[in-house]
Structures are given as structure tokens and as C-alpha cells.
Amino acid sequence: MxxxxxxxxxxxxxxxxxxxxxxxxxxxxxxxxxxxxxxxxxxxxxxxxxxxxxxxxxxxxxxxxxxxxxxxxxxxxxxxxxxxxxxxxxxxxxxxxxxxxxxxxxxxxxxxxxxxxxxxxxxxxxxxxxxxxxxxxxxxxxxxxxxxxxxxxxxxxxxxxxxxxxxxxxxxxxxxxxxxxxxxxxxxxxxxxxxxxxxxxxxxxxxxxxxxxxxxxxxxxxxxxxxxxxxxxxxxxxxxxxxxxxxxxxxxxxxxxxxxxxxxxxxxxxxxxxxxxxxxxxxxxxxxxxxxxxxxxxxxxxxxxxxxxxxxxxxxxxxxxxxxxxxxxxxxxxxxxxxxxxxxxxxFIYPITIVLILLNVLSESIATPLVFRVVVIVTFICSIPDVIGFISPSESLKNVTDYMPLAQHSLGWVLPALLAFVITVLVQPKGRTA
Missing domain, CATH: 1.20.1740.10 (Amino acid/polyamine transporter I)
Structure with a gap:
């Protein structure tokens, strides 16, 4: 040591x-x-x-x-x-x-x-x-x-x-x-x-x-x-x-x-x-x-x-x-x-990378594979409007992002990912590791 x-x-x-x-x-x-x-x-x-x-x-x-x-x-x-x-x-x-x-x-x-x-x-x-x-x-x-x-x-x-x-x-x-x-x-x-x-x-x-x-x-x-x-x-x-x-x-x-x-x-x-x-x-x-x-x-x-x-x-x-x-x-x-x-x-790639980094420093009893999957999927889905909005902004997309907190700052994925993490941790079966 x-x-x-x-x-x-x-x-x-x-x-x-x-x-x-x-x-x-x-x-x-x-x-x-x-x-x-x-x-x-x-x-x-x-x-x-x-x-x-x-x-x-x-x-x-x-x-x-x-x-x-x-x-x-x-x-x-x-x-x-x-x-x-x-x-x-x-x-x-x-x-x-x-x-x-x-x-x-x-x-x-x-x-x-x-x-x-x-x-x-x-x-x-x-x-x-x-x-x-x-x-x-x-x-x-x-x-x-x-x-x-x-x-x-x-x-x-x-x-x-x-x-x-x-x-x-x-x-x-x-x-x-x-x-x-x-x-x-x-x-x-x-x-x-x-x-x-x-x-x-x-x-x-x-x-x-x-x-x-x-x-x-x-x-x-x-x-x-x-x-x-x-x-x-x-x-x-x-x-x-x-x-x-x-x-x-x-x-x-x-x-x-x-x-x-x-x-x-x-x-x-x-x-x-x-x-x-x-x-x-x-x-x-x-x-x-x-x-x-x-x-x-x-x-x-x-x-x-x-x-x-x-x-x-x-x-x-x-x-x-x-x-x-x-x-x-x-x-x-x-x-x-x-x-x-x-x-x-x-x-596109930064939100996923950030959640992977944060989940990997947590205890395995909290950050189980189920938590990883749910949070990454939610992050991926909620970061899509940011990417599309930058490449090809449209009025219909704006109508969607208006209902997403922080989306106007290209951070629309943050709160959904946090909610997905909290809810999955609370509802997942005790002792689940896979």
C-alpha cells in the first residue's frame, strides 16, 4: 500500500x-x-x-x-x-x-x-x-x-x-x-x-x-x-x-x-x-x-x-x-x-458518458444492472431532442421541448435521468444484482 x-x-x-x-x-x-x-x-x-x-x-x-x-x-x-x-x-x-x-x-x-x-x-x-x-x-x-x-x-x-x-x-x-x-x-x-x-x-x-x-x-x-x-x-x-x-x-x-x-x-x-x-x-x-x-x-x-x-x-x-x-x-x-x-x-454522447461515470462510482447495491439500463435508456431518449434541435430545429420539436425542464439549455435529459434513477432504486427488488 x-x-x-x-x-x-x-x-x-x-x-x-x-x-x-x-x-x-x-x-x-x-x-x-x-x-x-x-x-x-x-x-x-x-x-x-x-x-x-x-x-x-x-x-x-x-x-x-x-x-x-x-x-x-x-x-x-x-x-x-x-x-x-x-x-x-x-x-x-x-x-x-x-x-x-x-x-x-x-x-x-x-x-x-x-x-x-x-x-x-x-x-x-x-x-x-x-x-x-x-x-x-x-x-x-x-x-x-x-x-x-x-x-x-x-x-x-x-x-x-x-x-x-x-x-x-x-x-x-x-x-x-x-x-x-x-x-x-x-x-x-x-x-x-x-x-x-x-x-x-x-x-x-x-x-x-x-x-x-x-x-x-x-x-x-x-x-x-x-x-x-x-x-x-x-x-x-x-x-x-x-x-x-x-x-x-x-x-x-x-x-x-x-x-x-x-x-x-x-x-x-x-x-x-x-x-x-x-x-x-x-x-x-x-x-x-x-x-x-x-x-x-x-x-x-x-x-x-x-x-x-x-x-x-x-x-x-x-x-x-x-x-x-x-x-x-x-x-x-x-x-x-x-x-x-x-x-x-x-x-448525443456526453449525457450517456456522464451517467455511466456517476453510476460506476456508486455502490453496486444501489447501481444495479437494472438501474444502469433504465437510466441509460431514459438519458438516451431525452437527449435526442437536443441533438435534433441543434441539427434541424422545428416548431413541432419546440412544442415537445417546452414541456421538458432545462431543455432550452440543452440539458433536457438531466431531470428525467435523475427521476429514473430514484424511482428504479426505490422499486427494484431488494438484493437484485442482475
Missing amino acids: NIKRKELLVTSFALFSLFFGAGNLLLPPLLGYHAGQNWLWVTIGFMITAVLIPIIGILAHAKLQGTMYDFGKKVSPWFSSIYCIIVYVISVAIPSPRTASATHEIAIHPAFGTNPLLTSFIYFSLVLVFVLNRSKILNLIGKFLTPFIVIMLLAVIGIGLSSSAFTTGASTFETPIVSGILEGYQTFDAIGAVVVGAVIIISLNFKNMKVSAFESKRKLIRQSGFIAGAGLFLIYAGLIATGAYYGSEIEVNTDLSTDMQRANLLRGISIAALGTFGNTVLSILISLACFTTAVGIVAGTADYFRGLFKASQTAYVITAIIACLAGIGVGQMNFHDIIVIAYPVLL
């Missing part, structure tokens, strides 16, 4: 870095900028979906110590298999390529003016090298890359806030907490929890980590999750506050896309805090934050398909290559276009 400080720090740093990608760096400052005087309320909402739920997901992994398949198997084996495939396909098709797109648009193109295809090719070639050196991922990311990222982030936030006049503008959000919750979806952190948590589990199974006992791993993962969560909370809150307090001093071109506004605001904050060196710092930050996340996504996907083919290393390598090729192809797209594509997908 004795956990060395070195193992704890390496795992915590690696977990933080696997979570912290492009959206995690770009989203909070502009969120704070638009929140203005209500930045604290927006922060609370953002923390729910970008920190609290993901860390609960890591605690669920500590309890299960399996793969993502274990998250949904209580619903049914076929559901869990389909869910895993959908999540991994989404991961390699959207958030992973998005990291390459962000790196190109913010760090590479402004400095070198290169073609996005060249950037994506070099980027995912390096990702593949890291992923194929599977046993070294935790050490490489946890020992070297993450500390550098954290130091630079704290420098930007600390210097930015210390030199700020601490004045904010008016909020543009009608419901700041809800706006924060929905913006937290775009970090992909809840999905990231079920993906990278499995990466951490498998990495700990390698001999060089010297952590083999179930209880030792559970303790290590839990402690690492809390430390990584505290780090995410500190960085997110700092970036949102910086955007709120410092944003009024930086010109944000409202004619540009939202994503270019995010980049320009963060660049302005970096330059204001660190001078002309701020551009270089921002480029390095974006590149490293994006890269570590892409490595975690591709490694997690390859791990899953290796498990499907009886621990076949060939399956691992082939999956990693396919995921990187997909990254090269989609990574050439504009960052904003990837965000637009992602939103309806997130409205």
Missing part, C-alpha cells in the same frame, strides 16, 4: 497532461471575457463538466481497474461494445485531429506559413512514435512535458493577474452557470476520463511502474486523480479570471470566428504578461498541450482494440497507424469547422 512520491507525481502529471489539450487552453479565457462580472458563476458551471465529472470518472476507473468496456457492461455487453467503439471513433475523428488543427493555426502557421497537411503529417508521425513506445508514455509525459506546461501556464496566469487592473465588463450570458456547463462539454474531459483513465490503468500494469496490487493501484489512481483535478481547477479558474479581468484591456476582433477570438485573446494575454516572448510561450504551450492529449487518445484507442484481439500487439500497431492517418486527414480542417461538427456529437 506504500506509494512512492515519485510514482504519485509522475502519474498525476501524466493524467493532468492527458486531459489538458487545445480546448482546455483556448476555451476558458474567452469564457471569462464574455462572462465579465459573472466570471465566478461561469467558473462554477465549467468546473462541473470540465473537472468534477472527469475526476469522478477517474475514481470510477480506480474502482473498476479495467477498460472502458467495464463502464457500460452492466447495461449489456453489446451496448458496452457499441459505446466503446462510438467513443473511440469520435475521439480519433474529432478531439485528436482538433489538436493538430489548433497547433497549426496558432503555433505553426503564424511562424512558418506552412501547409496544414505538412503540419498534420509531422505532428501525427511524432504521436505515433510516442504511442508505439507504449511502456514509456507515463514517464515521458509525466516527468518531462507536463511540468514544463504547468510552469508556463502558471507564469502567464500569475503575471497576467498581478498586472491587471481588476476591472470587468458586463456579462453577455443570460445563465452563466449553464453557459459554463455547456462550454465544459467542448473540453471533451468527461469522454477523456473514460479514455485516458484506461491508459493510466494499462500503463501502471507495465513492470517499470512497480505498482501491481489492486489496492495500491486504486490508491495511486485516486490520489493522482485528486491532484490532477486540483491542477485543472487551478488552471481553469486562473484562465477564466484572466480572461475576465485582463480581457477588457485586449482588443478582441468580433468579426472573426469564435475560435480565432479565443486564440487572439490568449495571445494578447500572453504578450501582455510576458512581452514579445509571450508569442513563443503560447506556441510552445499549445503544441505541448495538444500533443500530449493526442498521444493519450491514440494510445487509449489502440489499447482497446488490442484487447479485442486477445492482446495482439499487431492490432495495437495497426489501430495506432489508422488513428494517426485519420488525424492527418481531419487535422487539415479548420479548427472552427471541427468545433461545429463536434457539438451535436457531444450533445
Whole structure:
């Protein structure tokens, strides 16, 4: 049960870095900028979906110590298999390529003016090298890359806030907490929890980590999750506050896309805090934050398909290559276009992921297979109007959602899922486990 400080720090740093990608760096400052005087309320909402739920997901992994398949198997084996495939396909098709797109648009193109295809090719070639050196991922990311990222982030936030006049503008959000919750979806952190948590589990199974006992791993993962969560909370809150307090001093071109506004605001904050060196710092930050996340996504996907083919290393390598090729192809797209594509997908998969995470940390005497099935089915049905409403809004659909509490905020699934959970727990036969 004795956990060395070195193992704890390496795992915590690696977990933080696997979570912290492009959206995690770009989203909070502009969120704070638009929140203005209500930045604290927006922060609370953002923390729910970008920190609290993901860390609960890591605690669920500590309890299960399996793969993502274990998250949904209580619903049914076929559901869990389909869910895993959908999540991994989404991961390699959207958030992973998005990291390459962000790196190109913010760090590479402004400095070198290169073609996005060249950037994506070099980027995912390096990702593949890291992923194929599977046993070294935790050490490489946890020992070297993450500390550098954290130091630079704290420098930007600390210097930015210390030199700020601490004045904010008016909020543009009608419901700041809800706006924060929905913006937290775009970090992909809840999905990231079920993906990278499995990466951490498998990495700990390698001999060089010297952590083999179930209880030792559970303790290590839990402690690492809390430390990584505290780090995410500190960085997110700092970036949102910086955007709120410092944003009024930086010109944000409202004619540009939202994503270019995010980049320009963060660049302005970096330059204001660190001078002309701020551009270089921002480029390095974006590149490293994006890269570590892409490595975690591709490694997690390859791990899953290796498990499907009886621990076949060939399956691992082939999956990693396919995921990187997909990254090269989609990574050439504009960052904003990837965000637009992602939103309806997130409205579909995020609610299911959240309820699976929450149910898996509960006692098995409460969260029985029956509870899993009922809550997941209700969540799925009640999230359909959100997806359809975003893709093709209609008056008839509006008539339906008007009767669904929180539906106007794309959270129409929340109360039905909660009611389904409470009612099923109360009416299910005592001692039922299947």
C-alpha cells in the first residue's frame, strides 16, 4: 500500500497532461471575457463538466481497474461494445485531429506559413512514435512535458493577474452557470476520463511502474486523480479570471470566428504578461498541450482494440497507424469547422458518458444492472431532442421541448435521468444484482 512520491507525481502529471489539450487552453479565457462580472458563476458551471465529472470518472476507473468496456457492461455487453467503439471513433475523428488543427493555426502557421497537411503529417508521425513506445508514455509525459506546461501556464496566469487592473465588463450570458456547463462539454474531459483513465490503468500494469496490487493501484489512481483535478481547477479558474479581468484591456476582433477570438485573446494575454516572448510561450504551450492529449487518445484507442484481439500487439500497431492517418486527414480542417461538427456529437454522447461515470462510482447495491439500463435508456431518449434541435430545429420539436425542464439549455435529459434513477432504486427488488 506504500506509494512512492515519485510514482504519485509522475502519474498525476501524466493524467493532468492527458486531459489538458487545445480546448482546455483556448476555451476558458474567452469564457471569462464574455462572462465579465459573472466570471465566478461561469467558473462554477465549467468546473462541473470540465473537472468534477472527469475526476469522478477517474475514481470510477480506480474502482473498476479495467477498460472502458467495464463502464457500460452492466447495461449489456453489446451496448458496452457499441459505446466503446462510438467513443473511440469520435475521439480519433474529432478531439485528436482538433489538436493538430489548433497547433497549426496558432503555433505553426503564424511562424512558418506552412501547409496544414505538412503540419498534420509531422505532428501525427511524432504521436505515433510516442504511442508505439507504449511502456514509456507515463514517464515521458509525466516527468518531462507536463511540468514544463504547468510552469508556463502558471507564469502567464500569475503575471497576467498581478498586472491587471481588476476591472470587468458586463456579462453577455443570460445563465452563466449553464453557459459554463455547456462550454465544459467542448473540453471533451468527461469522454477523456473514460479514455485516458484506461491508459493510466494499462500503463501502471507495465513492470517499470512497480505498482501491481489492486489496492495500491486504486490508491495511486485516486490520489493522482485528486491532484490532477486540483491542477485543472487551478488552471481553469486562473484562465477564466484572466480572461475576465485582463480581457477588457485586449482588443478582441468580433468579426472573426469564435475560435480565432479565443486564440487572439490568449495571445494578447500572453504578450501582455510576458512581452514579445509571450508569442513563443503560447506556441510552445499549445503544441505541448495538444500533443500530449493526442498521444493519450491514440494510445487509449489502440489499447482497446488490442484487447479485442486477445492482446495482439499487431492490432495495437495497426489501430495506432489508422488513428494517426485519420488525424492527418481531419487535422487539415479548420479548427472552427471541427468545433461545429463536434457539438451535436457531444450533445448525443456526453449525457450517456456522464451517467455511466456517476453510476460506476456508486455502490453496486444501489447501481444495479437494472438501474444502469433504465437510466441509460431514459438519458438516451431525452437527449435526442437536443441533438435534433441543434441539427434541424422545428416548431413541432419546440412544442415537445417546452414541456421538458432545462431543455432550452440543452440539458433536457438531466431531470428525467435523475427521476429514473430514484424511482428504479426505490422499486427494484431488494438484493437484485442482475
